[in-house]
Amino acid sequence: MDPQRSRHRRGEARAHRLHQLPHRRAHRDLEIHCRGDARRHQAHGAVLEQQLPQEAADPHRGARHQPLRAQRRQGRGLFRQHQPQQGRAELRAQDRAAGQRRRHARGHHRVRPAGSNDPAARRRHRQGRHRLAQRLQRTDARPLRHQDALPICFHRLFTHRAFKTGKPLRATLAILGSAAIEGPITAWVADHRKHHDFSDQVGDPHSPHVEHGHGFSGALRGLFHAHVGWLFLHTHRGAKERYARDLRAEPMIMTIDRLFLVWALGGLALCFFAGWALGGSVHAGLTGLLWGGGVRMLVVHHVTYSINSICHFTGRRGFETPDESRNVWWLAPFTFGESWHNNHHAFPTSARHGLTRWQFDLSGLVIRAFEKTGLAWDVVHITPERMAEKAAA
Structure with a gap:
């Protein structure tokens, strides 16, 4: 192969890599930013669960905390869409294990309420919470x-x-x-x-x-x-x-x-x-x-x-x-x-x-x-x- 032609090809490859470098850096920065967003969403959700009462912190206890769960899912989705397909199951398992360790360290162990999959039980629970909210307004x-x-x-x-x-x-x-x-x-x-x-x-x-x-x-x-x-x-x-x-x-x-x-x-x-x-x-x-x-x-x-x-x-x-x-x-x-x-x-x-x-x-x-x-x-x-x-x- 002609040495001059070989040098020309190496120069084109180097120029292509330099041209792609800002895009790679931007992709890397976006990936780091999304990871941070996901972690912040998870930390924010954990803090709110710690501050809320037990019945409010449990995600099986009503639909009014759906926006918080949607934000946390959105944060995890931003993190996962920049990860390769291979290894997502391992990442999910690591996330679950880390969350369990944090909850055990704080002493918060969320237990699924009995009958949470029963629509009638959920309806009775909502009615009980409504009666409790009415009693909280009393000042007698x-x-x-x-x-x-x-x-x-x-x-x-x-x-x-x-x-x-x-x-x-x-x-x-x-x-x-x-x-x-x-x-x-x-x-x-x-x-x-x-x-x-x-x-x-x-x-x-x-x-x-x-x-x-x-x-x-x-x-x-x-x-x-x-x-x-x-x-x-x-x-x-x-x-x-x-x-x-x-x-x-x-x-x-x-x-x-x-x-x-x-x-x-x-x-x-x-x-x-x-x-x-x-x-x-x-x-x-x-x-x-x-x-x-x-x-x-x-x-x-x-x-x-x-x-x-x-x-x-x-x-x-x-x-x-x-x-x-x-x-x-x-x-x-x-x-x-x-x-x-x-x-x-x-x-x-x-x-x-x-x-x-x-x-x-x-x-x-x-x-x-x-x-x-x-x-x-x-x-x-x-x-x-x-x-x-x-x-x-």
């Missing part, structure tokens, strides 16, 4: 007092999100908690969340063990600071922008937060008019204001602050936690179950702080009544297995 809960709403609303609902409820009951609990006059809801939640982040360490807003010295005098200074002294110091208070960001994003909660003085003064006025209506005189109204306002505030505030001081200083520890939280049984009736403080620090998101039958927890009983009547859902319950695992750790 038993009348709550201010001190009832404080541990249920500010602490277990808004701070730790131990359960979910509808907007009417959510707003009612927030207003009643504000009427207890322990501060606006965002400030209360921010301080308590920071307390859990820095419990009994530098940065804890009300720890009796940090920076108070040693001996008997140091213990007294620490107890005084944890009880009421921390209210007059602002060096370790929780920043609302960091610790109450989710509440600040809710317009309804921010409206209630801005109207804190209205709810506080409204509660005091209600006590005055209740006494006036019962006694028929201004003297009776002032008596109602004294007992329903002043005495009630004094008792409720000191009972609440005793959790910060006494429950971090003396009592029993059922679980090993990195702080000094304790269970104080004799405070449980006065704090509506909040004094099972070691249980709470071991399982902060639990709706019940009294984890055994003999540990009285009035707030947990109220939340259970909400759950039974359909006013609350996604209630966090701690199983005996988790308690045993935590106790053995």
Whole structure:
């Protein structure tokens, strides 16, 4: 073969490869992009399944989650259309195995409901969900007092999100908690969340063990600071922008937060008019204001602050936690179950702080009544297995 002709052919082949190079790179970039889309779709679906309740996360429980499943199928389709025919079965098997490993690692094991292939069973399930949705709109809960709403609303609902409820009951609990006059809801939640982040360490807003010295005098200074002294110091208070960001994003909660003085003064006025209506005189109204306002505030505030001081200083520890939280049984009736403080620090998101039958927890009983009547859902319950695992750790 002529050398000149051979060089000419090699030059044409090189030019053809250079011409095709941008197309190959574009195809490779498209393939990488589609793989990323597929993985993001799968990760997004896994996160939503983790956040949704069990009945919503199960794909066999209705057709309203069809768009999510369609997106995930579309993402997998984009990934597979750029793969060769050979090896698709292996890829599908790897995807299924990886999904099972992720679900087992998160502790979410989806179980197909019994009778899911039966049209009548699916119809009964849809009707049951419709009745449940109607019950969730009801707000005819038993009348709550201010001190009832404080541990249920500010602490277990808004701070730790131990359960979910509808907007009417959510707003009612927030207003009643504000009427207890322990501060606006965002400030209360921010301080308590920071307390859990820095419990009994530098940065804890009300720890009796940090920076108070040693001996008997140091213990007294620490107890005084944890009880009421921390209210007059602002060096370790929780920043609302960091610790109450989710509440600040809710317009309804921010409206209630801005109207804190209205709810506080409204509660005091209600006590005055209740006494006036019962006694028929201004003297009776002032008596109602004294007992329903002043005495009630004094008792409720000191009972609440005793959790910060006494429950971090003396009592029993059922679980090993990195702080000094304790269970104080004799405070449980006065704090509506909040004094099972070691249980709470071991399982902060639990709706019940009294984890055994003999540990009285009035707030947990109220939340259970909400759950039974359909006013609350996604209630966090701690199983005996988790308690045993935590106790053995």
